[in-house]
Amino acid sequence: MPAQLSVNLNAIAMLRNRRDLPWPSVTGLGAIALEAGAHGLTVHPRPDQRHIRFSDVPEIRALIDDAFPDAEFNIEGYPTQDFLALVDEAQPEQVTLVPDDPMQPTSDHGWDFITNQEMLVAIVNRLKKGRMRVALFCDPDASEAQIAAARTTGADRVEFYTGPYGACHDDSEKAANALKDLQKTAELAHASGLGMNAGHDLTVANLPALVEVMPHLAEVSIGHGLTADALEFGMAGTVKRFLSALQPQDD
Structure with missing residues (x-):
């Protein structure tokens, strides 16, 4: 089964916020993405x-509940009390915990699962009591010990930070090395029983190679590259292009 596509709406919201106006509509474009076949929507409120x-x-929650009941809502963020209160209210199908400083422009590293294990165990347990799937942001070259520690938190999945791979868009040798890291760590995660997501700087061009080395990939969350493509191909056409890129390639 191909990895599912969750469309990250942050870049759309950032464009809207340049003016005190309600367009582009976050929910409107989210609806177009879901209608075109995306499996869910992602947000990272800071x-x-x-x-x-x-x-x-709550508007995105209502959109999914009212018009796309089979779709999933994924909320990402650092687990402050305000963030946890937000997800308790929204009841997303998935919560992705990231180790970001609140002022970071974007996520750029995974958790140190060993150092933060006690905190993560408590938060994962709280979220799972609310029947939410929990994913933890993970470095693409995490060690076996780190993956083992991630497993003991009780999380359902890890989400691989694919920024280093995406940054190699103009260097095929570096991209191949980045894929080797992802493949090795994905094999460790799969062997430990963890599900796998991926996200950051993924594109139509680099997804097929990622899918090939991560055959157990469950979901990708894509915002910047997808939104950039939507300026050229439209949201519906872009979602279809990304869904096609996620299909395993025949030998």
Whole structure:
């Protein structure tokens, strides 16, 4: 089964926030993406609300519940008390915990699962009591010990940070090396019983190679590259292009 596509709406929200106007519509474009075949929507609300606003979250929840009941809502963020209260209210199907400083422009590293194990165990347990799937942001070259520690948190999945791979868009040798790291760590995660997601700087061009080395990949969350393509191909056409790129290639 191909990896599912969750469309990250942050870049759309950031464009909207340049003006005190309601367009582009976050929910409107989210609906177009789901209608075109995306399996879910992702947001990463930050304390300064520089892209997704807290008020967007219930609107996206309502969109999925009312019009796309088979779709999933994924909320990413650092587990502050405010963030946890937000997800308790929204009840997303999946919560992805990231180790970001609130002021970071974007996510750029995974958890140190060993150092943060006690905290993560408590938070994962709280979220799973709310019947939410939990994914933890993970470095693409995480060690066997780190993956073992991730497993003991009780999380359902890890989400591989694919930024280093995406940054190699103009260097095929570096891209091949980055894929080797991802493949090795994915094999460790699969062997440990963890599900796998991936996200950051993924594109139509680099997805097929990623899918090939990560055959157990469950989901990709894509925002920046997908939104950039949507300026050229439209949201519906772009979603279809990304879904095609996720299909395993015949030998």
